[in-house]
Amino acid sequence: MAIVCGQIEQFIGTREMSIMDAMEKIDKNAKGLLFIIDPKGILEGCISDGDIRRWIIRTGQLKGKVNDAMNCSPKWIYETQEHMGIDMMKKYQIDVIPILDIDKRIIAILTDDDNELPLRNHDELKDIPVFVMAGGKGTRLYPYTKILPKPLVPIGEMPIIERIMEYFSAQGMSRFFVSVNYKKEILKAYLNELSQYNISYVEEDRPLGTAGSIKLAEYEMPDVFYVTNCDIIVKADYSKMLEYHNQNGNDMTIIASLKNTTLPYGVLHTKEEGIITSLEEKPRQNYLVNTGMYILNRECLDFIPDGAFYHMTDLANELLKQKKKVGAFPVSENSFFDMGEFSELQRMETWLGIK
Numbered sequence: 260m261a262i263v264c265g266q267i268e269q270f271i272g273t274r275e276m277s278i279m280d281a282m283e284k285i286d287k288n289a290k291g292l293l294f295i296i297d298p299k300g301i302l303e304g305c306i307s308d309g310d311i312r313r314w315i316i317r318t319g320q321l322k323g324k325v326n327d328a329m330n331c332s333p334k335w336i337y338e339t340q341e342h343m344g345i346d347m348m349k350k351y352q353i354d355v356i357p358i359l360d361i362d363k364r365i366i367a368i369l370t371d372d373d374n375e376l377p378l379r380n381h382d383e384l385k386d387i388p389v390f391v392m393a394g395g396k397g398t399r400l401y402p403y404t405k406i407l408p409k410p411l412v413p414i415g416e417m418p419i420i421e422r423i424m425e426y427f428s429a430q431g432m433s434r435f436f437v438s439v440n441y442k443k444e445i446l447k448a449y450l451n452e453l454s455q456y457n458i459s460y461v462e463e464d465r466p467l468g469t470a471g472s473i474k475l476a477e478y479e480m481p482d483v484f485y486v487t488n489c490d491i492i493v494k495a496d497y498s499k500m501l502e503y504h505n506q507n508g509n510d511m512t513i514i515a516s517l518k519n520t521t522l523p524y525g526v527l528h529t530k531e532e533g534i535i536t537s538l539e540e541k542p543r544q545n546y547l548v549n550t551g552m553y554i555l556n557r558e559c560l561d562f563i564p565d566g567a568f569y570h571m572t573d574l575a576n577e578l579l580k581q582k583k584k585v586g587a588f589p590v591s592e593n594s595f596f597d598m599g600e601f602s603e604l605q606r607m608e609t610w611l612g613i614k
Contacts (some may be wrong), residue, residue, distance in 0.1 A: 270294055270355060270368050272306065274326035279545050281325050282311050282517055286593035290355040290370060295329050300364045302357060305333035309499070312589045316503070321517070321545040335359050336369070344369040381498040384431040388481065390473055393420060393489035394440030394463050408442035410489040411449055412598075414607050418449070419598050420489050422607075424456055427485070430497045436461055436479070437489075438472035469551075471569040477560045486571070488551035492607070494594040503588050504554045510583040511559055511575060514552040516595035520544050547587055550595050559583070 272281050272293040281293055285308050295304040306329040314328035315321065335357045336343055344356055348371055358367040393410045410420035417425070424435060433456050439446055440463040450458050461476045473486065483504070485497070493514055504512040526539045553571060562577045563569050578585050596607045 267357075267365055267368050270357070271296055271365065272325055273297075274303075274324065274329065276325045278311055278314065278323045278325065278328060279321060279517070279519060279543075281306055282308065282591055283519065285311075286591050288355075289593070292353060292355055293325075294333060294357050294365060294368075295325060296365065302333060302335060302359060302363050302365055304329040304331045306330065307353075308591050308594075311591075315547075315589045316587075321547070333357070335363075337361070338366060341369065345371070381431045383501065384498055385433075386481070387432060387484055387501070388434040388436055389424075389427050389432055389485045389487060390436045390438070390461075390476065390480075391420065391423065391487055391489050392438050392469050392472060393446065394438045394443070394466065394472060395489075408446045410446055414598065420446075420450070421453065422598075423487060423489065423492055424453070426492055426494075427497070428456065432485070432497070433457055435459070436476050438463060438467075438475075440466060440472075466568060467566075468568045468570045468573070470563055470571045470574045471567055473555075474560055474563040474565060474569075477557070480557045480560065482557050484555060484557070486553040486555055490598045491551045492596045492598065493550055493552050493590055494596075495590045500554060500588050504586070507586050508584055509554070509586040510556050511578055511585045512554040513575065513585065513587050514550045514554075515547040515587040515589050516550050517589055517592050518546045518548045519592060520546070547589055550590070551597070554588075 269284065269288040270290070270293060272284060272295050274295060285291060285293055291309075292305055292307045294302060295306060297303050306325050310328045310330055314323065334347055334351055334353065336347065336359070338358050338360060341358065344358075348354065348356055348369070354371045356369045357365045358369055360366050393408070395409060411418040414422055420437075435456055435458045437446075437450065437458060438461040443462065447460060459476075459479070461472050463472050463475070467474075469488070473480075483501070493516075495514075500512065500514060521541055521543045523541060526542050527535050528537045528539065529535050549572075559574065559578060562581065563574060575585055598607055
């Protein structure tokens with residue numbers, strides 16, 4: 260537990276702040292929450308990454324104000340109630356709570372810097388398997404992958420695929436289907452030592468794309484299951500993903516990361532004959548991008564051709580063509596690690612405290 264007094268600005272926002280600016284600030288403070296104050300500094304609400312996710316799902320928009328999505332009933336304590344802080348954080352599953360003075364102005368922030376609120380083991384996930392697509396060559400990580408299959412490229416002292424399994428396992432999931440092809444004997448030899456997991460192999464005799472290998476295990480899949488690339492981790496509550504998938508009646512849910520990009524040039528807006536109407540300096544664009552993690556209903560596999568090279572994007576487009584329901588579950592930009600890139604490997608190591 261820690262009390263932050265001099266740096267509370269990182270936890271503070273206003274109603275007029277944009278949704279994307281709020282998410283960026285939430286990512287930076289790494290506590291999943293901002294507290295919203297009025298012009299006099301009085302607490303009037305909060306906004307979490309979950310509030311933002313629900314707003315995006317409900318509206319389908321990335322542009323908006325904090326006022327559109329905020330919670331007007333935040334949790335807080337007075338400075339005389341500091342001893343109650345940790346109990347409240349555990350009760351409401353939050354990592355941070357504001358300490359107020361008598362006028363309800365924030366004077367400090369109580370944070371859970373000792374990681375007393377770990378990932379929860381969810382009973383509703385324990386029987387749901389994870390299909391890990393691990394048969395690719397990993398060309399983005401060459402020359403490592405000249406020697407090792409991509410899933411065994413290490414992050415610290417543990418390979419990528421074991422990190423992925425560990426993260427799923429922390430939330431109650433221990434049944435894995437792993438598609439293998441490139442350097443498969445090396446990969447299988449390593450995974451066979453991980454006795455804490457129930458692992459089955461799906462062997463490709465040739466590359467089948469990111470979806471083609473799932474078809475090989477069609478009759479072993481339950482009604483719903485997770486699918487993930489073997490080089491990504493999404494830091495999120497996986498039970499909330501499943502809840503969204505089921506409540507919305509989705510056939511396929513794509514876990515999507517918010518992505519902010521800034522064009523490093525000034526942009527000219529023109530009309531006929533090259534007449535400039537306005538100039539925009541280094542505009543920022545907001546997107547939802549595919550993380551490579553999915554939730555699928557088994558019926559989706561009916562749309563994957565037998566023995567064909569077929570990607571998950573092909574499957575999503577076919578499902579849409581067939582009027583099936585494909586949804587997006589948004590997570591923040593800093594919740595998504597694409598470990599198929601060297602820069603992201605380094606970011607992952609930093610997050611884990613390895614470097």
